[in-house]
Amino acid sequence: MIIDHPLLGPRDAAEFxxxxxxxxxxxxxxxxxxxxxxxxxxxxxxxxxAGWHQELWFHEAGDRSWLVxxxxxxxxxxxxxxxxxxxxxxxxxxK
Amino acid sequence: MRYSGLKVxxxxxxxxxxxxxxxxxxxxxxxxxxxxxxxGGHGLATAYYLxxxxxxxxxxxxxxxxxxxxxxxRNTTIIRSNYLLDGNEPFYEFSLKLWExxxxxxxxxxxxxxxxxxxxxxxxxxxxxxTRRGNAMLLNGADAEMLTTAQIKARYPFLNTEDARFPIKxxxxxxxxxTVRHDAVAWGYARGxxxxxxxxxxxxxxxxxxxxxxxxxxVETSRGYIGAKKIGCAVAGSSSRLMSKADMRLPMESxxxxxxxxxxxxxVLPGVVTFGAGHFYVSQSxxxxxxxxxDLDGYNSYAQRGNLPTVEDVCEGGMxxxxxxxxxxxxxxxxxxxxxxxxxxxxxDRTHIDGLYFNGGWCYGGFKxxxxxxxxxxxxxxxxxxxxxxxxxxxxxxxxxxMIDEKGMGNQPNLH
Numbered sequence: 001m002i003i004d005h006p007l008l009g010p011r012d013a014a015e016f017x018x019x020x021x022x023x024x025x026x027x028x029x030x031x032x033x034x035x036x037x038x039x040x041x042x043x044x045x046x047x048x049x050a051g052w053h054q055e056l057w058f059h060e061a062g063d064r065s066w067l068v069x070x071x072x073x074x075x076x077x078x079x080x081x082x083x084x085x086x087x088x089x090x091x092x093x094x095k
Numbered sequence: 096m097r098y099s100g101l102k103v104x105x106x107x108x109x110x111x112x113x114x115x116x117x118x119x120x121x122x123x124x125x126x127x128x129x130x131x132x133x134x135g136g137h138g139l140a141t142a143y144y145l146x147x148x149x150x151x152x153x154x155x156x157x158x159x160x161x162x163x164x165x166x167x168x169r170n171t172t173i174i175r176s177n178y179l180l181d182g183n184e185p186f187y188e189f190s191l192k193l194w195e196x197x198x199x200x201x202x203x204x205x206x207x208x209x210x211x212x213x214x215x216x217x218x219x220x221x222x223x224x225x226t227r228r229g230n231a232m233l234l235n236g237a238d239a240e241m242l243t244t245a246q247i248k249a250r251y252p253f254l255n256t257e258d259a260r261f262p263i264k265x266x267x268x269x270x271x272x273x274t275v276r277h278d279a280v281a282w283g284y285a286r287g288x289x290x291x292x293x294x295x296x297x298x299x300x301x302x303x304x305x306x307x308x309x310x311x312x313x314v315e316t317s318r319g320y321i322g323a324k325k326i327g328c329a330v331a332g333s334s335s336r337l338m339s340k341a342d343m344r345l346p347m348e349s350x351x352x353x354x355x356x357x358x359x360x361x362x363v364l365p366g367v368v369t370f371g372a373g374h375f376y377v378s379q380s381x382x383x384x385x386x387x388x389x390d391l392d393g394y395n396s397y398a399q400r401g402n403l404p405t406v407e408d409v410c411e412g413g414m415x416x417x418x419x420x421x422x423x424x425x426x427x428x429x430x431x432x433x434x435x436x437x438x439x440x441x442x443x444d445r446t447h448i449d450g451l452y453f454n455g456g457w458c459y460g461g462f463k464x465x466x467x468x469x470x471x472x473x474x475x476x477x478x479x480x481x482x483x484x485x486x487x488x489x490x491x492x493x494x495x496x497x498m499i500d501e502k503g504m505g506n507q508p509n510l511h
Contacts, residue, residue, distance in 0.1 A: 073397050075398065
């Protein structure tokens with residue numbers, strides 16, 4: 001697989017390590033009344049879809065940036081690559 | 096029809112006209128007592144033991160393709176019970192004991208070959224870890240033996256114990272481990288189940304569950320609605336996809352694992368060997384091919400095929416320990432979809448929906464578990480209580496912090 005890095009252009013997926021579903025960006029609120037349940041679901045339950053999947057890849061052997069890659073788990077086709085930083089900010093993180 | 100040597104001779108002399116299909120091709124009934132979704136090794140074994148050991152009637156196995164088309168035909172055929180943790184080792188030892196009697200039990204030649212498995216040791220720390228593992232195995236009634244390099248040399252004279260990059264310092268052997276003809280496991284269980292009245296319905300994909308007031312009444316399939324008192328799901332890599340139809344999210348990711356077979360060679364490798372300084376395991380099939388594998392590709396996948404960097408990594412592991420194998424050409428390679436759970440151990444449990452049961456999360460160790468998985472899932476379905484060797488395989492262990500994490504990797508499925 002080739003991941004089209006937004007800054008560096010097309011790079012071999014072997015340069016990256018894989019973390020998992022990009023929903024991991026949405027860390028639950030630790031002060032919420034349902035925090036224990038929220039963190040269990042956050043830590044352990046996954047949608048694991050067959051088809052399009054947004055996921056976190058880390059450019060370990062490159063510029064060490066985190067990316068959100070939209071990839072099809074059935075065909076391995078990649079349709080979109082974004083900086084995880086931008087995605088997280090757009091979702092209201094790190095304000 | 097009972098298979099025997101006498102039967103083979105009789106058929107040979109009479110033109111092989113007396114053989115009949117090993118299982119029927121029945122139309123689905125409108126209702127069953129128990130439906131098993133998934134006609135792989137685990138599903139067929141479950142149906143077999145339900146009928147044989149637990150005296151259940153009116154059982155169906157629903158398979159979306161043809162039986163044995165998934166992981167039971169896509170693995171590296173190794174059986175062993177060399178686990179460490181309390182929740183796992185009694186279960187896998189139960190499985191190995193079932194393997195030992197399997198062919199007599201279901202009257203089918205599955206080519207169970209207890210040729211032994213050898214885990215190589217390359218460092219002092221690894222020796223400590225394997226010694227501990229061997230002791231845990233002995234405590235649970237399995238066999239284990241720590242081998243010296245001289246003992247290893249006696250069986251594998253071509254291994255480099257002197258000046259390799261990762262010199263071999265010893266090994267943990269389980270002599271009762273070995274290999275099995277994997278497709279024959281599916282066929283043997285299918286035939287055994289079918290002869291006890293189980294309907295094996297192929298080309299029948301489950302498209303949904305009919306759930307009313309928290310109770311599962313049946314399944315919608317590509318061949319119409321089928322009702323059942325109890326429904327067991329055993330679909331491995333498709334678990335999340337199937338259970339999402341019951342609005343469940345599982346502690347699981349699906350990952351692709353590749354396996355490889357070389358061209359046929361003369362006998363070179365008497366047993367199963369694993370390389371401890373990388374991740375590489377190999378055995379030689381009775382046809383002569385070297386059957387080997389290594390790590391997952393590492394990303395979520397339902398594609399049943401992997402990518403080249405993993406091929407390179409696996410082959411590098413192989414070359415590090417068996418440089419001579421570099422002369423062999425690769426004949427075939429394929430990928431299977433692993434139901435990687437959050438702690439690397441399986442789940443055999445009820446769901447929160449009445450009448451709906453789940454078996455999955457086998458990671459890439461499902462093949463060796465086939466007999467015990469079927470037996471324990473049958474026990475759960477028949478008695479509504481876990482089998483004594485499978486009490487730890489609960490859904491709620493993640494919420495309660497009771498993980499069974501053999502590798503100590505935490506909730507990162509691609510690392511187990």
